[in-house]
Amino acid sequence: MLLIHCPFCKNRNETEFVYGGPVGANRPDPNLVSDEEWVDYLTMVPNPMGPVYERWWHARGCDKWFIICRDTVTHEILENPSEEP
Amino acid sequence: MKNLNRLESGGRIDRSKSLSFSFNGKLYYGYEGDTLASAMLANGLHVIARSFKYHRPRGIIGSGVEDPTSLIELLGEEASGNNLCTNVKLKEGLKAKSINCWPSVDFDVGAVVQYFAKFIPAGFYYKTFKWPTWHLFEPFIRIAAGLASAPKEPPKKGHFESRNAHTDFLIIGAGPAGLLATLMAARSGAKVFLVDQNTEAGGSLLSLNLNINQKPAMAWVESTLKEIANMSNVTHLQNSTAWAYREHNLVIVNEREVENVSIIERSWRVRAKNIIIATGAIERSLVFPNNDRPGVMLASAVLTFVNRYSVKPSDNMVLFTNNDSVYSYIEDLKTAGINVLAIVDSRKHIASTVLANAQNVRVILNSIIRNVNGYKKVNSVVVQSLVDKELETISCDLLAHSGGWNPMVHLHSQSRGTVKFNDRIASFVPDQSIQNSISIGACNGTFTLNEIFNETKSLLCGVSAHSKPLVYEGKLECSKQSYSIEALWSIDLSKEKNKAFFDIQNDVTHDDIQLALTEGYSNIEHVKRYTTGGMGFDQGKTGNVNIIGMVAKEQGIGLDDVGTTTFRSPFVPVSFGSISGVREGSVVLPFRHTPITKWNLENGAFMYEAGARWRRPGYFPIEGESFQETVNRECHAVRTSVGVYDGSPLGKFELKGENVGEFLDLIYTNIISSLEPGNGRYGLMLTDDGLIFDDGVAFRIDKHRWFISTSSGHSDAVYQHMLKILAFDHPEWDVKITNITNQWNNATICGPLARKLLKKLGTDIDCDNGSFPFMTFREGHIADIPARIIRVSFTGELSFEINVSPRNMLALWERIIEDGAEFGILPVGSEASHVLRVEKGFLSLGHEVDGTVDPYDLGMAWLMSKKKIDYIGKRSVHLRRSLGRSRRELVGLLPNNPNDAIPEGAPITPDGKKVATEGFTTACVWSVVNERWVGLALLENGHIRHGEEACVRMKDKIIRAKITKPVFHDSDGILLRS
Numbered sequence A: 001m002l003l004i005h006c007p008f009c010k011n012r013n014e015t016e017f018v019y020g021g022p023v024g025a026n027r028p029d030p031n032l033v034s035d036e037e038w039v040d041y042l043t044m045v046p047n048p049m050g051p052v053y054e055r056w057w058h059a060r061g062c063d064k065w066f067i068i069c070r071d072t073v074t075h076e077i078l079e080n081p082s083e084e085p
Numbered sequence B: 001m002k003n004l005n006r007l008e009s010g011g012r013i014d015r016s017k018s019l020s021f022s023f024n025g026k027l028y029y030g031y032e033g034d035t036l037a038s039a040m041l042a043n044g045l046h047v048i049a050r051s052f053k054y055h056r057p058r059g060i061i062g063s064g065v066e067d068p069t070s071l072i073e074l075l076g077e078e079a080s081g082n083n084l085c086t087n088v089k090l091k092e093g094l095k096a097k098s099i100n101c102w103p104s105v106d107f108d109v110g111a112v113v114q115y116f117a118k119f120i121p122a123g124f125y126y127k128t129f130k131w132p133t134w135h136l137f138e139p140f141i142r143i144a145a146g147l148a149s150a151p152k153e154p155p156k157k158g159h160f161e162s163r164n165a166h167t168d169f170l171i172i173g174a175g176p177a178g179l180l181a182t183l184m185a186a187r188s189g190a191k192v193f194l195v196d197q198n199t200e201a202g203g204s205l206l207s208l209n210l211n212i213n214q215k216p217a218m219a220w221v222e223s224t225l226k227e228i229a230n231m232s233n234v235t236h237l238q239n240s241t242a243w244a245y246r247e248h249n250l251v252i253v254n255e256r257e258v259e260n261v262s263i264i265e266r267s268w269r270v271r272a273k274n275i276i277i278a279t280g281a282i283e284r285s286l287v288f289p290n291n292d293r294p295g296v297m298l299a300s301a302v303l304t305f306v307n308r309y310s311v312k313p314s315d316n317m318v319l320f321t322n323n324d325s326v327y328s329y330i331e332d333l334k335t336a337g338i339n340v341l342a343i344v345d346s347r348k349h350i351a352s353t354v355l356a357n358a359q360n361v362r363v364i365l366n367s368i369i370r371n372v373n374g375y376k377k378v379n380s381v382v383v384q385s386l387v388d389k390e391l392e393t394i395s396c397d398l399l400a401h402s403g404g405w406n407p408m409v410h411l412h413s414q415s416r417g418t419v420k421f422n423d424r425i426a427s428f429v430p431d432q433s434i435q436n437s438i439s440i441g442a443c444n445g446t447f448t449l450n451e452i453f454n455e456t457k458s459l460l461c462g463v464s465a466h467s468k469p470l471v472y473e474g475k476l477e478c479s480k481q482s483y484s485i486e487a488l489w490s491i492d493l494s495k496e497k498n499k500a501f502f503d504i505q506n507d508v509t510h511d512d513i514q515l516a517l518t519e520g521y522s523n524i525e526h527v528k529r530y531t532t533g534g535m536g537f538d539q540g541k542t543g544n545v546n547i548i549g550m551v552a553k554e555q556g557i558g559l560d561d562v563g564t565t566t567f568r569s570p571f572v573p574v575s576f577g578s579i580s581g582v583r584e585g586s587v588v589l590p591f592r593h594t595p596i597t598k599w600n601l602e603n604g605a606f607m608y609e610a611g612a613r614w615r616r617p618g619y620f621p622i623e624g625e626s627f628q629e630t631v632n633r634e635c636h637a638v639r640t641s642v643g644v645y646d647g648s649p650l651g652k653f654e655l656k657g658e659n660v661g662e663f664l665d666l667i668y669t670n671i672i673s674s675l676e677p678g679n680g681r682y683g684l685m686l687t688d689d690g691l692i693f694d695d696g697v698a699f700r701i702d703k704h705r706w707f708i709s710t711s712s713g714h715s716d717a718v719y720q721h722m723l724k725i726l727a728f729d730h731p732e733w734d735v736k737i738t739n740i741t742n743q744w745n746n747a748t749i750c751g752p753l754a755r756k757l758l759k760k761l762g763t764d765i766d767c768d769n770g771s772f773p774f775m776t777f778r779e780g781h782i783a784d785i786p787a788r789i790i791r792v793s794f795t796g797e798l799s800f801e802i803n804v805s806p807r808n809m810l811a812l813w814e815r816i817i818e819d820g821a822e823f824g825i826l827p828v829g830s831e832a833s834h835v836l837r838v839e840k841g842f843l844s845l846g847h848e849v850d851g852t853v854d855p856y857d858l859g860m861a862w863l864m865s866k867k868k869i870d871y872i873g874k875r876s877v878h879l880r881r882s883l884g885r886s887r888r889e890l891v892g893l894l895p896n897n898p899n900d901a902i903p904e905g906a907p908i909t910p911d912g913k914k915v916a917t918e919g920f921t922t923a924c925v926w927s928v929v930n931e932r933w934v935g936l937a938l939l940e941n942g943h944i945r946h947g948e949e950a951c952v953r954m955k956d957k958i959i960r961a962k963i964t965k966p967v968f969h970d971s972d973g974i975l976l977r978s
């Protein structure tokens, strides 16, 4: 069970969080991209063995969405969001 | 009571506390301090179990968690399934029985199975699944492979519980390494959590007679325990197994003897800054024919039974080894009165210092055990010289063997640490740690006491999780020990007829491994799955490394190249109760209730779980009524007079901020931002891949304040969706969302007489249609209760959704029922609601909306704004439709026979033929307004097929139905706007 650092609540157990998937590209302006680019945006999500930026939601906590960088092999959390008061 | 095989004195049992226990219905006696295994041996029991596949008689082989065979079932108050008798602490009145044997352990019909063994070779399961048919074998397999039965009733004597712990150091194992580490960490002032799976601390020192500082080693153990017992920063648990090492230094510990007797077992989730693994080593078996016969035991187990439990399992024994450790046992065995007839050593030479321990014992070097005679108990062994192949038979009643020692790298490996093969000890040792853990002592491949202490001091020196780094000042002088080994993965078994077991628990033999390799399963993970070697409750603790060695030998490569299989949790079998803790029954996933659950129950509601754990009334039956009659009665009230339902579970959110309008325009398909305060709109939410996600209504309260509602079962998902968009796509927007699902309850009155009832209840709101039209809301009072009334309709009738705070809900509800009596009001359950919705063709999540449909499919394209440049899902809907593929579209179904009901989910095929489906029935209900069954379906190209006939293909018949518009009542929506 991961120990996840919420910017608001500090270290909490993974069971309090909902996984929001890896961080892909930003949502493009759908009127400025080709069909291929739009489909890529929807379907091509990073899935590396190693460090990946991913989204977590503190669902059973403060409701904050945030991004961490986690190594998918070792589970080490390499980057945490900066803390908020 | 006198035990047959119990020594007069010594050991760590309390002879003043005699305990009775029963095994297979017979009464025996043991002592406080015994395990079930030691008590069995003391009573001369040697056949404990029957083996898994061949039903061969099996006895006790090990003395702890490594034992691969002595599984029993506990009965009575302690009832639990598969327990190793080496792990069960003896208690007064304990009842146990053998498993896997019928009618008895001594006469087992299943033993006939072994003569058919050639029909179940390695890979049997793989092959059987493929051909001829699994079902042919299944009944037989199920009987033959049965383990213990699960207890039929929940435990009577107490409950399970879980606890969290946070600590600077978690030390796993209270042997010499773990105890020294505990002393060092505890003296530094750090918080220490020490767990050990044995009944008492000491580890190998409990069995070996060694000295520390010229005194018995157990004196050092006792003084150490005394010191830490008085330290408030130390938590020390015995009978507690660390069975899983998870991410971020979380270890799960199963405590089996809790000081509070009402707790059966306790599960600890220990999060530690540093983890010291000191789990010791397990003795490895040797592989030779009939190495599973009762009376063939691990040498270390024999010594443990003699020294720790004062049991004498043998009069005349033979030892078989490839390493030095058994030589140091000789003196203790002799002291116990055991006649050691011979040590058979596979090595050519051994050190003279080692040999000196075996004075007056015949040592047969360069030799192996060729066979074991005796079916239910060893009566002789056949020794073979490796030089001239000469055979010699030695009569004996016990054969103890040692194939070397396997460091228990399980937890290290579970933590994703790597292992490497170490030639000096011929086994795998920890290599790299991935998490913050250190392996010390025998689990790190360090076997002699002096080295263990020195290693512990040096590896922990300087480690700090607290203010002070760890040091140990003071001397620890120990008895001299030495250890060397020459690997012997298996004796040469060519042309051998008798079975030689690598994995005794799973009955995996030398032949099985050979077969796997011959058939091309050479990767060690494949060998494991093909043969089942290393699976099961013991996870190959005594046998795995031999399998790896054998695969390496056969392929002419090193053990490092073969590698190990993945070590998985649990390290030992753990009860389900311990894992679940108090989370059982209704506590696992509690129901959600509204303030009128009690009223519902008192008024005869049949309660359902309706999405997201809401417990709602399904219908309100009265005596003598059928289910359908009840539902019809409730529907009839809504269509002809008035009904009321509890709409509280509806997801409700209040949104505040300058950008709420833009935000709602992004998440709904239609334009919401143009609403005037007091007005609302029905809307659809899509996902960005252009499929319907949810539907609901949005209302504007004032310039920057709105509220929306979502489907009851979907409100959490919608909440997540909204927050995610705000967090990542539009952090610049000023939108604050408050989940008000539980802050507002509502009673919705619906039916042609709803307005009359509203007036009777008394309200300061002008509720005439002209001043309070459909899709608006008003705030005021009703029956003197502050309320927000919303004109929406989920039933197709004139409806007033009266929202009040939870504290007023019951009072409002009771007033409505009371005042509505004169109009014939009825409470309406979810069954009737469903019927009313289907009659109107209103979509339901999970029925018509199943994650594959877009607004066009449901005939709701009019809800997709053409003016808006962008909203979530727009691009994808258009992209998908531009491909021009046919879609399944929502239609109504009128069965040709009005009394034919179509089951929900029933497939529709062209002409009812056995071909690919062209759609399915999403709902079918008895319509009270049409007095017939009506259905909804998603049907290929359904929109242009109105008037045609659809064929619902059932198992035994075809139901024909006319395809219609998906609405069966008030198709122009006049009533709901009235």
Ligand SMILES: [Zn+2]
Pocket (backbone or CB within 6 Å): A006, A007, A008, A009, A010, A058, A061, A062, A063, A064
């Ligand atoms: Zn938080």
